[in-house]
Amino acid sequence: MPRTFDRRAIQDPSQIRLLSSPVRQELVDTLSALGGEASVADLAEQLGRPADGLYYHLRALCRGGLVREVAPAEGDEKRYRLAGTGDAPLRLAYRAGRSGNLGAVGGFARGLLRVATRDFEQALKLEDVALDGPRRELWTARNKGWLNARDVEEVNRLIERLCELTSQPRAPGREHLMSLSFVLAPIRARAKRRAPSGSR
Template sequence: MAEPFVRRALREPAQIRLLSSAVRQEIVDTLAALGGEASVAAMAEHLGRPADGLYYHLRALLDGGLVEEVPASEDERRYRLAGEGDGPIRLAYDLGAEGNRRELGAFARALLQIAAEDFEAALAAPGAVTEGPARELWVSRNKGWLSTDDLEEASRLLERLSELSSQPKGPGRERLMSFAFALAPLSPRPRRRGKAGRPD
């Protein structure tokens, strides 16, 4: 039986604001993908960035309580995700007047920016599988009407996809993948009318 998937819930607006930076989101995601803890050198290698460029962002994440520095040797600095559980950081939504609505929007913009960059990089790489049961490159946006049962099924499927795509590297799991999604209810817009009440 699979081990339970435990998440770190993030609710504080100031902490979510830290993750409106695409680089900081990538650092947090990379730490999770590397098992929750890694050296700066390992993170830099996975991100394709110079290690020196990560320290500013790691300091901000450290000050914000999202990561912790792990005691290591003098020539190696290691960090781990702060908080309880083994899963990656997930956001708790508070859409009230004093909630974190603005910060969630900024987080979403950074997330979708990273997703687009990941997708474009995969388009340029040779050998990506684009069809069949092991398809690994896919972008889509759908818009349609769901019943309550449909929405519950979609939520279960997204939860399962989130679990699958949040596993650290292990035996049989050798392919690093990026998975992003945005599910949002829409309000049907009234039809626009041109001059004299005629449809556009």
């Protein structure tokens, strides 16, 4: 596997399969949100998980080339950094065909939706979450409608902008850590089922 890759276009099915684990998705997302590098203690604090339980997943991500261990200064704790080039968080590049990666991408999507469900259900229990108005923080929805080619282009532009906004690293003035998950999928009309002959 090449040592350098564009983290905005991960194609390798083995790397994508690594990210089908919700814990590993959270680790790379959190590393990105913390500026691309963090200590295990920082990651554990942000994820609300014991640090000891993260080492197994971090080692797997290092073996897969998605994360690198940073040599600590004397007396400092271990730190990990997102591997690859590019400023954006990890993104997948879908490849169809016999040598494609769509099976691995499907596993990634299942893991992503598990994380999204958990994030949403935990947020429902918080008392200080804005539920309406211009600073609303909690949404779930499913929309289904007919689009033309220009509509699809506009949807993609808006999704790209949402991804930019919700992928910014921690900085002064940005005090709300938020997650955004989405699925955009074309739907093919299903053939009408015929009632078995003889049924009423």
